[in-house]
Amino acid sequence: MRAHARLEVAVTGLGLVIPAGTDPGSAWETMTRGRCLASPDPELSGLPVAFSCRVDGIDPVQELGLRLARRLDRxxxxxxxxARQAMADACLEPTxxxxxxxxxVLGVGSNSLATYLTEFNRLDAHRPHRVSPLAxxxxVPSMAASEVAMDLGIHGTNFTIASACASGATAxxxxRDLIRAGACDVVLAGGSESARSPMTAACxxxxxxxxxxxxxPHLAARPFDRERDGFVLGEGAAVLVLERRDHARRRGARLRAVLRGFGSSAxxxxxxxxxPQGLGAEQAIHTALTDAGCRTQDIGHINAHATSTPLGDATEADLYLRLYRGTPPPVTAPKSIIGHALGAAGAIEAALTVLSLEHQQVLPTANLFRQDPGRELDIVRGRPRDIPMQAALTTSFGFGGQNAALVFTLP
Structure with missing residues (x-):
């Protein structure tokens, strides 16, 4: 791996709220067990597919207070x-x-369809006076970043990115590029989404x-498995504190990783x-590797997008085999455990990639029994695999052909 001359951007804080756990420590411990967390979902009762991977163990009223919790969507x-976790982890308080x-900068793939479903029902019932003024x-997606800024007193650059399932990674x-450009010293970045809406599930x-x-349901999410038949809806959020490395050092912050490479494409x-050939996804990966000053052989493991769809996983497996001209490094597919959080997925998997580098372990993939003939990858399963690594790649591909790839390295 070649030294990179440009400004380095470190990860100094991490917040993670996913079906596997409501903080990075508990989430990592659950993820290492390698078991799918899908179960029947009361919110989806009566629909053709009525199960999901959901976040349990949080009480928004207790966490945020009654007034704030009531006026915001999930x-x-x-x-x-x-975001609060990430700021505390970074020991950072904006003054x-x-x-x-x-x-x-947060990634959100969609607005809250659950709220709109309720309000449209009121319109259909000819009761416009009952439509909530807070709807x-x-x-709207932009309010995720806005509410974080209001909650934490952050006055700098603020916006939301919507690029389908690549939103969180793109954010x-x-x-990182805002920091490199000198616009910010620190950015809270990541994604949030709750895909457990009846309208989302029906669509x-x-x-x-x-x-x-x-x-x-516990056998439903099967990335790269021959019997895969689609993904499982999920939800969650991940926020990483990205910070100029010299800024972090001056205040004595812990450096968890460096976000060294980023690539995107359509x-x-x-x-x-x-x-069909995954050419856009391949371009995003090449761009990220070049940006990071890495070669393919520098990558210790791949955190795959791997949603469990027949076409998507086949294209992705072919891409990695072609990119490496043989066997790629060990692969993990977290959506097999926590489902697909859509716009938040890329940020969640970026956080898991940082934790993998810290633990020097690759997480197992659940429900993998047989791979497609001719598309066999070295996919970790059963238990975490100890692997010494300096760098890792995580990929995100979304509807509309929007692609993003990130390279993280040890600090």
Whole structure:
């Protein structure tokens, strides 16, 4: 791995609220067990697919207070809790002097369809006077970043990125580039999403994107498995504190990792299907590696996008085999355990990649029994695998052909 001459951006804080746990420590411990967390979901009762991976163990009222919890939607609840964790982990408190140099960039794939479903029902019942005046401010994607800024007193750059399932990863890459450009010293970056809406579930079912294993939810998410039949809806949030390395050193902050490479691209091919050869995804990975000053052989493990769809996983496996001209490094697929959190997935998996580097372990993949013939990857399963590594790659690919890749290294 070549030394990078440009400004280094470190990860100095981490917040994680996912089905596996409501803080980084508990989430990591659960992820190492390698078991799918899908179960019947009361919110989806009566639908053709009525199970999901959901975040349990948090009480928004207890965490945020009654007034704040009531006026916000769930995806913002998750974002605020993760952001508070990340700031505490970084031992960082914006002051009036510094807060304009601190930014917030979050990825959210969609607005809150659960809120809109309720309000549209009131319109359909010819009761417009019953539509909540908070319907917009609690549900539009931009409010995730805005509410984090208001909650923490952050006055710097603030916006939300929506690039489908690549939103969270793209937010991290853009945030890093804001720091490199000198616009910020620190950025809280990541993503938040709650995909457990009846409308979301119905739409994805109609697209034939969801697994149909309704009698065995715990076996439904099967990335790279021959019997995969679609993904499992999930939810969660991850926020990373990205900070100029010299700024972090001056204040004595712990450096958890360095976000060294970022690449993005568009397939410009199809609204829902990936490019058959994965050319856009490959371009994003090449860009990230070049940006990081890395070669493919420098990457210790790949955190795959791997949603468990028949076409998507096949294209992704072919891509890694082609990229490495043989056997790629060990691969993990976290959506097999926690489902697909859509716009937040890339940020969640970036956080897990940072933890993998810290622990020098690759997480196991659940429900992998047999791979496609001719597409065999070295996928970790059963238990975590100890691997000495300096760098790791995480990928995110979304509807519309939006691709993002990130390279993290040890500090």
């Amino acid at each position: 995806f913002i609840h998750l974002a605020l809790i993760a 009036a002097r510094l807060s304009h140099r601190v930014g917030v 917009l401010t609690r549900s 991290l890459g853009v945030a 994805f079912h109609q697209l034939r994107a969801l697994s149909q294993r309704c009698t065995e 397939d410009a091919y199809h609204p829902t299907a990936p490019h």
